[in-house]
Amino acid sequence: MYLHNTATRHKDEFTPQNPQNVTMYCCGPTVYNFAHIGNLRTYIFEDLLARTIRLRHPLTHVMNVTDVGHLVSDADDGEDKMELGAAREGKSAWDIAKFYEEKFWADYDALHCTRPTVVSRATKHIKEMIALVKTLEDKGYTYRTSDGIYYDTSKFDRYDSLVGHARISGLQGGARVEMSDEKRNPTDFALWKFSPKDKKRQMEWDSPWGVGFPGWHIECSAMAMKYLGHTLDIHCGGIDHVTIHHTNEIAQSEAATGKKYVNYWVHGEFLILRSGKMSKSGGTFVTVDVLKEKGYDPLAYRYLCLSAHYRTQLEFSYESMDSAAKSLKNLRALAVQAKQSAAAQETEKSKAWKEKFTAAMEDDLNAPKALALVWEAVRSAELSAAEKVDFLTFADGILALDLFKEEAAPKADIPAQVQALLDARAAARKAKEWKKSDELRDEIARAGYLVKDTPQGQQVEKK
Numbered sequence: 001m002y003l004h005n006t007a008t009r010h011k012d013e014f015t016p017q018n019p020q021n022v023t024m025y026c027c028g029p030t031v032y033n034f035a036h037i038g039n040l041r042t043y044i045f046e047d048l049l050a051r052t053i054r055l056r057h058p059l060t061h062v063m064n065v066t067d068v069g070h071l072v073s074d075a076d077d078g079e080d081k082m083e084l085g086a087a088r089e090g091k092s093a094w095d096i097a098k099f100y101e102e103k104f105w106a107d108y109d110a111l112h113c114t115r116p117t118v119v120s121r122a123t124k125h126i127k128e129m130i131a132l133v134k135t136l137e138d139k140g141y142t143y144r145t146s147d148g149i150y151y152d153t154s155k156f157d158r159y160d161s162l163v164g165h166a167r168i169s170g171l172q173g174g175a176r177v178e179m180s181d182e183k184r185n186p187t188d189f190a191l192w193k194f195s196p197k198d199k200k201r202q203m204e205w206d207s208p209w210g211v212g213f214p215g216w217h218i219e220c221s222a223m224a225m226k227y228l229g230h231t232l233d234i235h236c237g238g239i240d241h242v243t244i245h246h247t248n249e250i251a252q253s254e255a256a257t258g259k260k261y262v263n264y265w266v267h268g269e270f271l272i273l274r275s276g277k278m279s280k281s282g283g284t285f286v287t288v289d290v291l292k293e294k295g296y297d298p299l300a301y302r303y304l305c306l307s308a309h310y311r312t313q314l315e316f317s318y319e320s321m322d323s324a325a326k327s328l329k330n331l332r333a334l335a336v337q338a339k340q341s342a343a344a345q346e347t348e349k350s351k352a353w354k355e356k357f358t359a360a361m362e363d364d365l366n367a368p369k370a371l372a373l374v375w376e377a378v379r380s381a382e383l384s385a386a387e388k389v390d391f392l393t394f395a396d397g398i399l400a401l402d403l404f405k406e407e408a409a410p411k412a413d414i415p416a417q418v419q420a421l422l423d424a425r426a427a428a429r430k431a432k433e434w435k436k437s438d439e440l441r442d443e444i445a446r447a448g449y450l451v452k453d454t455p456q457g458q459q460v461e462k463k
Ligand code: AMP
Pocket: 027, 028, 029, 030, 031, 037, 038, 039, 040, 041, 042, 066, 237, 238, 239, 240, 241, 268, 269, 270, 271, 272, 277, 278
């Protein structure tokens, strides 16, 4: 397999340390709000990577859940997003984390992303984070300011290894303007923040340096190394994390262990809106629920993501959603047609198609090419229905688009509460409780629907 490695800036052949256990860490959601479909694009690409690796190797896939410490600015300024979420909704930060994490997994599952082997919550790993900061302190990489313990990036000479010297200098120049007097270098970052003196935080812990909370970057290093060892095969995330978050993860992990932290850094490009960035803080975001409310199958969004390479920006629009939904519907109809006429059978020909498909996915996850092969196969005169079903079953193990799903006949758009009244009325009529049946008919009418009794049962229409 070949993967584009951000650290080397080219496509490298992927060689795991232990082919019997590939290790992969993915930065997880900050659970202070709904995940938007941009965030979910990143998880879809990571899922494609996980599924492709699993064709040849067992994989340990770790994902964190950031439920503390991610400040409004990735560069350690502003308030903690969790505490902000709590203030916004009048709930506790713990309740906010629980609610949005549950919602996150529902969206993740709806898009057929495979659950990670290990899910690690930041608030459950404070001990490991403190231990890592202590190691960095003992090795002389830290200093204290009035608001926390900071990492001195000038002490780590490979600080620019992920992004290159030019970009780090640019970053330093930009950061200098807002730099607090106490920071020694513009790129220095907080490892441990003290709780403010004038305000009680909801999430805070004791530490050797005083009561406070961990920095956002330290959480990923501490949890990744706890579950996967000092050197990971693969670390993923969105492209926005390259310059600050992942650069800082390398600095703190490698300074602490003296070993290379990650062999392959794999980053996904952004989903954007025509009007600009999709952002949670800006309030301009689309969620899986919004897509569902508009009548889309969430897998049509997965289809849309697969139709663009993970390293190219993808512009979201409802026109492109419509065309993805239509393509998925047509593809499923052809797959179902093949399945209705024959059972899967593996032959030399279907094997050759599986190999072509695998080669596309193993070429830096070329999902658009893999998807094109699937289209070619369903239309091909060269493959029998049995061979098509065999190939499509294999391809769907990676694409996860429910290719053999039969489209249900369109249902009248009846709200759940009206449907419950209709069910109750059907039961009343069966029990010959005519008075109750009439009362329910009136109640259904008050909810805006007309019910008629026909030989086929109740028929309902909007008034
Ligand atoms: P967050 O919940 O903000 O910590 O982000 C979760 C993941 O989504 C990270 O890997 C981000 O890099 C990624 N991400 C954020 N915005 C976008 C976007 N518009 N498109 C694709 N990925 C994104």
